[in-house]
Amino acid sequence: MLGIQHSGxxxxxxxxxxxxxxxxxxxxxxxQDEREAAENRGHDAELDSEHLFGFTEGSDIxxxxxxxxxxxxxxxxxxxxxxxxxxxxxxQLKLPLTESFRIAPGLAFSGHRISGVPELPxxxxxxxxxxxxxxxxxxxxxRSAPFGxxxxxxxxxxxxxxxxxxxVSGYGTRIGxxxxxxxxxxxxxxxxxxxYGFATARQLASGAVxxxxxxxxxxxxxxxxxxxxxxxxxxxxxxxxxxLRLERLSxxxxxxxxxxxxxxxDRAWASLAWSYQVSGHAVGEAGPRDLVSFERHQFRLxxxxxF
Numbered sequence: 001m002l003g004i005q006h007s008g009x010x011x012x013x014x015x016x017x018x019x020x021x022x023x024x025x026x027x028x029x030x031x032q033d034e035r036e037a038a039e040n041r042g043h044d045a046e047l048d049s050e051h052l053f054g055f056t057e058g059s060d061i062x063x064x065x066x067x068x069x070x071x072x073x074x075x076x077x078x079x080x081x082x083x084x085x086x087x088x089x090x091x092q093l094k095l096p097l098t099e100s101f102r103i104a105p106g107l108a109f110s111g112h113r114i115s116g117v118p119e120l121p122x123x124x125x126x127x128x129x130x131x132x133x134x135x136x137x138x139x140x141x142x143r144s145a146p147f148g149x150x151x152x153x154x155x156x157x158x159x160x161x162x163x164x165x166x167x168v169s170g171y172g173t174r175i176g177x178x179x180x181x182x183x184x185x186x187x188x189x190x191x192x193x194x195x196y197g198f199a200t201a202r203q204l205a206s207g208a209v210x211x212x213x214x215x216x217x218x219x220x221x222x223x224x225x226x227x228x229x230x231x232x233x234x235x236x237x238x239x240x241x242x243x244l245r246l247e248r249l250s251x252x253x254x255x256x257x258x259x260x261x262x263x264x265x266d267r268a269w270a271s272l273a274w275s276y277q278v279s280g281h282a283v284g285e286a287g288p289r290d291l292v293s294f295e296r297h298q299f300r301l302x303x304x305x306x307f
Contacts, residue, residue, distance in 0.1 A: 053232060055234060058180040060142075061100075068305065069093055071090070075299045078297050088108060089110070093105060100138040101136070105134075107130070112124070134154045148178075152176040152178055154174040169201065169204065178191065179192045192219045194215075196214070215239045220259065222261065240252070253293070276296070
């Protein structure tokens with residue numbers, strides 16, 4: 001799917017979360033008062049929302065002068081039949097340049113183990129996948145606005161087809177809006193992401209050119225059960241298309257799963273999310289799920305260290 005596989009219809013959980021994020025005016029005033037109280041206690045300054053939620057991300061980008069090394073591993077498992085296992089590992093360096101702008105160059109590696117999956121060649125392989133530049137522009141700071149909002153743009157070049165593991169020469173971009181809000185300051189926080197991605201790839205073996213795009217909407221909640229430990233859950237709705245401009249729908253999938261985040265110290269943290277495809281549909285295929293463009297299970301492990 002040209003590196004945009006997991007980037008219309010928004011499910012009820014996301015709609016409810018949107019309503020919570022945009023509370024009624026009276027509740028907004030109360031939440032702002034609580035936020036100010038939390039700031040006075042020093043709690044709000046310590047809470048970094050970016051990786052509290054799993055696949056969904058918060059609007060925080062760090063402060064100028066901070067540097068953070070991030071390792072991110074994403075696993076995708078399960079098709080209709082056969083064996084399908086794909087593992088993607090990214091390493092990136094986050095460099096906030098101002099209070100509202102950050103860049104993060106990175107490299108990605110991938111591995112595939114495919115056997116007995118219809119229309120996919122059997123293979124076991126692993127190699128350098130892609131290079132990318134994650135740029136983020138914070139439009140609203142949740143510490144001074146009713147909610148946080150960040151624009152994310154990630155151009156990339158790729159050497160491996162995300163779905164098949166075959167060699168390609170490709171490039172594309174992912175564009176996302178990341179919104180979050182502290183519902184109970186310092187304790188409960190919610191986030192909504194909307195992401196669109198597109199890519200073009202030329203197969204090295206055949207010379208064939210493929211173009212694809214994708215759209216994903218996700219929502220998540222995270223609750224601090226003890227200092228530095230957040231438990232939560234998220235729901236994601238993804239659509240895959242042929243063509244660069246969401247032209248011909250290939251399939252859709254809804255994922256649901258738990259999340260956990262733990263800060264080991266002021267500098268080190270880790271988060272883990274697991275998602276299961278609860279419903280979906282592949283165009284032209286029978287069955288209650290889309291196991292052509294998407295997988296049955298997905299997980300994401302992140303580990304970060306600031307210095």
